[in-house]
Amino acid sequence: MCKDLNYGFNEILEGNKDWVEFVKNDTSGRFNQLAKGQNPEILWIGCADSRVPANEITGRKPGEVFVHRNIANVCVHSDMNMLSVLDYAVNVLKVKHVIVAGHYGCGGVAASLSRNQFGIIDNWLCHIKDVYRLYAEEIDAITDEEQKTDRLVELNVKEQVFNLCTTSIIQNAWKNGQPLAIHGTVINIATGELIDQNCTFTSNEGLGNIFAYK
Numbered sequence: 001m002c003k004d005l006n007y008g009f010n011e012i013l014e015g016n017k018d019w020v021e022f023v024k025n026d027t028s029g030r031f032n033q034l035a036k037g038q039n040p041e042i043l044w045i046g047c048a049d050s051r052v053p054a055n056e057i058t059g060r061k062p063g064e065v066f067v068h069r070n071i072a073n074v075c076v077h078s079d080m081n082m083l084s085v086l087d088y089a090v091n092v093l094k095v096k097h098v099i100v101a102g103h104y105g106c107g108g109v110a111a112s113l114s115r116n117q118f119g120i121i122d123n124w125l126c127h128i129k130d131v132y133r134l135y136a137e138e139i140d141a142i143t144d145e146e147q148k149t150d151r152l153v154e155l156n157v158k159e160q161v162f163n164l165c166t167t168s169i170i171q172n173a174w175k176n177g178q179p180l181a182i183h184g185t186v187i188n189i190a191t192g193e194l195i196d197q198n199c200t201f202t203s204n205e206g207l208g209n210i211f212a213y214k
Contacts, residue, residue: 030061040066043089045082045160046101047073047108051189054101058194066093072108073100074127075160077167086164090173096180098164101194102157103187109156110149113139128152131159157184158199165201166211174203175213 023031040063044054048069055065068085075082089095102109111118112128132139135155142148161184164170173180184197204212 030063034063038063038066038093040064040089040093041096042066043068043086043093043095043098044101045069045073045075045085045098045164047071047103047106049103049106052101052103052187057101057187057192066095071121071124072106072112072128072156073102073160074124074156075100075163076127077163083167083169086167087169090169090178090180094178098170098180098182099185100157100160100164100183101185101187102153102160103189104150104153105146105189106149106153109153113149113152128156131156134159154186154197157186157197160184161197161199161201162207165204165207168213171204171213 042058042060042065044058044065044067046052046054046067046069048071054060054067054069055062058065066085066089068082070079070082077083086098089098108121108125109128111121112125112132118125132152135152139148139152139155142151161182164182170180170182180202182201184199186195186197187193188195201207
């Protein structure tokens with residue numbers, strides 16, 4: 001067993017050698033520039049699923065996408081990890097776009113639609129169950145389980161976009177005149193398509209009076 005694990009890790013190190021060779025032979029100078037700092041215009045908040053890598057999906061090079069990932073791309077106001085990433089991206093890196101990216105066939109979303117217990121993750125999935133609660137009538141009307149999950153994926157993205165927009169971090173950026181757009185997207189893993197969910201916000205207008213800070 002240990003020998004197999006060592007072999008797997010050695011493959012990772014060998015793969016890194018290929019990357020080192022690629023960097024060494026690159027003549028654009030971008031890696032020397034990256035060694036001095038980063039200047040991404042995008043913060044990507046996506047699912048931790050291994051099939052949805054931000055750079056590949058968006059066609060971006062290293063240094064162009066700042067990334068935060070968790071189970072089912074959840075954005076909640078009590079998550080200090082997400083808020084710290086958001087604060088750094090918005091207030092230090094001055095990103096211009098924040099993209100919430102869900103994906104069809106999300107295991108976390110599917111698990112939230114069941115009554116089964118999976119462990120400590122159940123507490124995290126409660127955030128998605130809350131989204132279901134808001135749209136229960138629509139979700140329950142869908143009989144196909146895969147379609148039901150995928151619709152909740154879409155609705156979850158829209159709710160997480162809304163959650164981001166109601167943070168003081170985002171609203172203060174808008175208040176200070178910082179150009180910043182929050183987008184919701186869903187990835188079709190089978191085709192690679194990044195599908196706009198048409199829930200983009202560029203100001204706190206449309207959030208409702210109780211959510212929009214003065």
